[in-house]
Amino acid sequence: MSSAYDETAASKSPTRPRKTEPVTLAELAGEFGMDVRGDARVTGVTLSSQRVLPGDLYAALPGSRAHGASYAPGAVEAGAVAVLTDAAGAAQLAAEGLENTPLLIIEQPRKVLGALSARVYGNPSDRLRLIGVTGTQGKTTTTRLAESALLEAGHRAGVIGTVGTRIGGHDVKTTLTTPEAPDLHGLFGRMVEEETEACAMEVSSHALVMGRVDGVVFDVAVFLNLGRDHLDFHETVEDYFAAKADLFTPQRARLGIVNIDDEHGRRLAAEATIPIMSYALHDEGADWRATDVELRPDGSTFTVHGPGGLEFSAASPLAGDYNVSNTLAALASIHVAYSSAADAPEAADEVVRSVATALARGSGVPGRLERVDEGQPFTVVVDYAHKPDAVEAALGTLRPLTESRLIVVIGAGGDRDTGKRPIMGEISARLADHVIVTDDNPRTEDAASIRRQVLDGTTGGTASVEEIGDRRAAIERAISIAEPGDIVVVAGKGHETGQEINGVTHPFDDREVVRAALASH
Ligand SMILES: CC(=O)N[C@H]1[C@@H](OP(=O)(O)OP(=O)(O)OC[C@H]2O[C@@H](n3ccc(=O)[nH]c3=O)[C@H](O)[C@@H]2O)O[C@H](CO)[C@@H](O)[C@@H]1O[C@H](C)C(=O)N[C@@H](C)C(=O)N[C@H](CCC(=O)O)C(=O)O
Ligand SMILES: Nc1ncnc2c1ncn2[C@@H]1O[C@H](COP(=O)(O)OP(=O)(O)OP(=O)(O)O)[C@@H](O)[C@H]1O
Numbered sequence: 001m002s003s004a005y006d007e008t009a010a011s012k013s014p015t016r017p018r019k020t021e022p023v024t025l026a027e028l029a030g031e032f033g034m035d036v037r038g039d040a041r042v043t044g045v046t047l048s049s050q051r052v053l054p055g056d057l058y059a060a061l062p063g064s065r066a067h068g069a070s071y072a073p074g075a076v077e078a079g080a081v082a083v084l085t086d087a088a089g090a091a092q093l094a095a096e097g098l099e100n101t102p103l104l105i106i107e108q109p110r111k112v113l114g115a116l117s118a119r120v121y122g123n124p125s126d127r128l129r130l131i132g133v134t135g136t137q138g139k140t141t142t143t144r145l146a147e148s149a150l151l152e153a154g155h156r157a158g159v160i161g162t163v164g165t166r167i168g169g170h171d172v173k174t175t176l177t178t179p180e181a182p183d184l185h186g187l188f189g190r191m192v193e194e195e196t197e198a199c200a201m202e203v204s205s206h207a208l209v210m211g212r213v214d215g216v217v218f219d220v221a222v223f224l225n226l227g228r229d230h231l232d233f234h235e236t237v238e239d240y241f242a243a244k245a246d247l248f249t250p251q252r253a254r255l256g257i258v259n260i261d262d263e264h265g266r267r268l269a270a271e272a273t274i275p276i277m278s279y280a281l282h283d284e285g286a287d288w289r290a291t292d293v294e295l296r297p298d299g300s301t302f303t304v305h306g307p308g309g310l311e312f313s314a315a316s317p318l319a320g321d322y323n324v325s326n327t328l329a330a331l332a333s334i335h336v337a338y339s340s341a342a343d344a345p346e347a348a349d350e351v352v353r354s355v356a357t358a359l360a361r362g363s364g365v366p367g368r369l370e371r372v373d374e375g376q377p378f379t380v381v382v383d384y385a386h387k388p389d390a391v392e393a394a395l396g397t398l399r400p401l402t403e404s405r406l407i408v409v410i411g412a413g414g415d416r417d418t419g420k421r422p423i424m425g426e427i428s429a430r431l432a433d434h435v436i437v438t439d440d441n442p443r444t445e446d447a448a449s450i451r452r453q454v455l456d457g458t459t460g461g462t463a464s465v466e467e468i469g470d471r472r473a474a475i476e477r478a479i480s481i482a483e484p485g486d487i488v489v490v491a492g493k494g495h496e497t498g499q500e501i502n503g504v505t506h507p508f509d510d511r512e513v514v515r516a517a518l519a520s521h
């Protein structure tokens, strides 16, 4: 008989629980209404043939580039004991000589994948205080602020998002902003084993449409804002809003925290089908508010007002009023996550007060208004602004912080929404004194043509503009012309450590390049 679980294999993967109780295909077929062929005892799930561990159920899904069934031979070779697929996948498996591989068959396997993965890993999300954050801007900032403040205040916390995953303060590499459902439930399983109390995670609109958070009910879902983004994936802004609004339904979250400074937030607060608490910087009627806001170049302090007369001081390690808003969202969501029926009534107040104090000791968020300081007489900031609203927010925050020049290095990514390019150019040329248009991740597009589209937007602005395609040379140029008191902002890539050109990712880290340029300044 096979062992209850393959602890050795799972231990090698920090993204999975070390132990899972095996589930039979017959049990899964019965619970999820699937056809079954053969039997097997399953101890894990994955939809990537490259990440199969022995004992896994390999989910062979139809995709835009290939049918996962074409990778099933590799998955079986790596130790998958069974395959979950659709009828077309089952036929393909037979043609590949895998007619004896145990199978679960259902039309649209993605639809059961989340709940099935949760079941295989023992529904670990039920044992975590879960915060899910959606919005066009600020997801990484808000989730990382929540996690680092919880950790700093002595709570075991986890975070999942664009910069990767952290469990109990340790980095675990994940690539998507919101992992696929099997990976997500595996991560939750590991978090529970590591005695994690709370997890803050980013929920992208792609994830909601593709069912990546299926099988999860968040204790609290947060809506930050909705701006122009992903019009390459969602057909209209209305579709994009609908994708995000889906998080605020009873099957996905128990309570919503919604930013009513944002136009779409106000609409969501009115339309959502779960209880909603509002937060705002500019609306006195909100349930969560910030007053006495003092903005400084290295952060901000403010007083938080919550429901029931709750009031306490908070300090954010990040500049900008939009980061006061992100911090308020983080604090409100922590309060709700620690207010379950099983908690003592005062518990959440105590947690949020201690977390608000701990926030100031936090180290900020990688690549978000991150300063690179080598003792130079001017300021250099690396920021992940790669969408119009983010460019407006980041430059709008930095503009008043200098009476000297604001110098911006900016480009736009290839194979993504093209409409945003001139808008980002326009904002830069309006708010900065000097703009250097350069390459971001050209991906498979012609880099010069992307730069041209950004440059087209700069023509009506007041800034002087130059074009330097090579990103390293552009950063070096910005540093070389900076004078005491200036602010240089390198926008677009933030925490990224590579530049993708024609399918190849070359090592490239804006922060390292800035450091090297400063060293030879
Ligand atoms: C549009 C989109 O999200 N596509 C995702 C989707 O691709 P797909 O369904 O077309 O799959 P496919 O590439 O045809 O492959 C078919 C199947 O074969 C499997 N396969 C493929 C190759 C292999 O060697 N072995 C293997 O098993 C794949 O896992 C997949 O199940 O499923 C794949 C498997 O998980 C993802 O890698 C892929 O993400 C692509 C790479 C991606 O870039 N997604 C981005 C746009 C995304 O999701 N971004 C959001 C954040 C956006 C933001 O707010 O900035 C995110 O949450 O990360
Ligand atoms: N609340 C906000 N409003 C407007 N702009 C913001 C806000 N928060 C952050 N930004 C800007 O957006 C950039 C990206 O922030 P962050 O990574 O936190 O957002 P995100 O939603 O995770 O983005 P992405 O989906 O691209 O990963 C920041 O570097 C900053 O320039």
Ligand SMILES: N[C@H](CCC[C@H](N)C(=O)O)C(=O)O
Pocket: 386, 412, 413, 414, 416, 440, 441, 492, 493, 496
């Ligand atoms: N998750 C985003 C990141 C964009 C980062 C930016 N540097 C770019 O390449 O456009 C995307 O894949 O669209």
